[in-house]
Amino acid sequence: xxxxxxxxxxxxxxxxxxxxxxxxxxxxxxxxxxxxxxxxxxxxxxxxxxxxxxxxxxxxxxxxxxxxxxxxxxxxxxxxxxxxxxxxxxxxxxxxxxxxxxxxxxxxxxxxxxxxxxxxxxxxxxxxxxxxxxxxxxxxxxxxxxxxx
Numbered sequence: 001x002x003x004x005x006x007x008x009x010x011x012x013x014x015x016x017x018x019x020x021x022x023x024x025x026x027x028x029x030x031x032x033x034x035x036x037x038x039x040x041x042x043x044x045x046x047x048x049x050x051x052x053x054x055x056x057x058x059x060x061x062x063x064x065x066x067x068x069x070x071x072x073x074x075x076x077x078x079x080x081x082x083x084x085x086x087x088x089x090x091x092x093x094x095x096x097x098x099x100x101x102x103x104x105x106x107x108x109x110x111x112x113x114x115x116x117x118x119x120x121x122x123x124x125x126x127x128x129x130x131x132x133x134x135x136x137x138x139x140x141x142x143x144x145x146x147x148x149x
Contacts, residue, residue, distance in 0.1 A: 044096040051089035058082045077119060084114035102144045109136050 021029075062082060065075045088110045095103040115121070116129045 040096045044093040047089050047096070048093040051086045051093065054082065054086050054089070058086070074119075077117060080117050081114060084110055084117065088114065102140060105136055105140050105144065109133060109140070112136070 058079065062075065062079045066072055066079070088107060091103055091107045091110060094100070095107055112129050112133050116126060116133070121129075
């Protein structure tokens with residue numbers, strides 16, 4: 001027969017504890033958490049500021065090209081691609097601020113949508129992109145908490 005070994009960590013419900021957190025550890029954890037949150041907030045502000053500047057540039061530089069005698073289809077593709085890139089930046093800024101699962105899914109949705117708009121896309125890539133987009137929309141609608149927007 002095997003000999004039983006008396007372990008004090010198993011006698012208390014099977015959990016091994018490392019001891020109580022010291023005051024120094026609590027202070028370091030609190031300060032590091034605050035520093036990381038501040039860093040992510042600053043990154044978010046920079047990304048959103050870049051999105052605002054890109055919006056202005058798109059409105060001023062790209063939209064007048066639609067009225068010029070040129071390839072309007074190419075210009076429209078560029079405008080849609082820029083708008084989706086701006087949306088990706090805005091959603092990424094929200095993701096860095098609020099850490100919501102729905103914001104992460106929306107960033108991926110915009111990335112896939114921007115890829116689908118590109119003109120040099122094979123039919124297999126288009127099919128896979130549409131399937132991935134549909135899957136993410138279904139997951140967002142049925143499985144994420146809160147009401148979809």
